C-alpha cells in the first residue's frame with residue numbers, strides 16, 4: 133500500500149511575513165506538517181499555487197520545509213506559479229512528471245495553468261501526458277483546476293475552460309480519480325464514473341459551496357490517498373492536530 137500526500141495552494145511569498153487572506157502561509161504550513169509526517173507518506177504531490185508571487189525565494193523555502201516529508205516528491209503548477217522558476221528552485225529532487233509510477237499505480241500530472249489567467253486551460257499539448265497511460269494499471273490524474281464545478285461561484289468563475297477536452301480522454305475503467313486544488317475547500321464529487329476530489333489549501337480555506345469566499349475557521353488542511361496495487365483506494369483529509 134502506497135500513501136500519497138497532496139499539498140496544495142500554499143501561496144508562499146518571497147517575504148515570509150506576507151499574509152494571504154489574513155493568514156501567514158509559512159506558519160500555517162508548518163502547523164500542518166506534524167500531522168502530515170504522522171502519515172509517513174511514501175510520495176508527495178504539490179498541486180499548484182505553491183507560490184503566491186512565483187518568487188525563487190518562495191520555492192526554495194518550501195523545498196527546504198518539505199525535503200524530508202516523503203521519499204518521493206512531485207509537483208505541477210497553478211495559476212500563481214511560473215513553471216520554469218518553480219522547476220529551477222524546487223530543485224532536482226522534485227519531479228515534474230508527467231507520469232509517476234507509484235505503488236503499482238500510474239499517476240499523471242497535468243498542467244492546466246497559465247500565469248496570465250486564473251482559469252484552467254487545456255489543449256492537445258497539455259493533455260498529451262494522458263497518452264502515456266499503459267492501460268495495465270489503475271490510474272489517477274492530478275491537475276490544478278477543478279474539472280467540474282464545486283458549487284462555489286467565487287471560484288467556479290475561475291474554473292476549467294472546455295473541460296470536455298479532458299473528459300473525452302478519460303476511461304473510467306482505468307482512471308479512478310481526478311485530484312485537484314485551486315478551490316480552497318474540501319470537495320468530493322463524481323462525473324462519468326470518475327471520482328473528483330479537491331485538497332483544501334495549506335494556508336486559507338473557504339467554507340464549502342458558498343457564493344463568496346467565507347473563511348473556514350478549521351485551519352489548514354491537506355489530503356491523503358492510500359493506493360493498493362490491485363486498484364483499491366481510500367482518501368481522507370489531514371488537519372492540524
Ligand SMILES: [Fe+2]
Pocket residue numbers: 141143181210314315316
Ligand atoms: Fe490557490
Ligand SMILES: [Fe+2]
Pocket residue numbers: 181210211212276313314315
Ligand atoms: Fe489557483
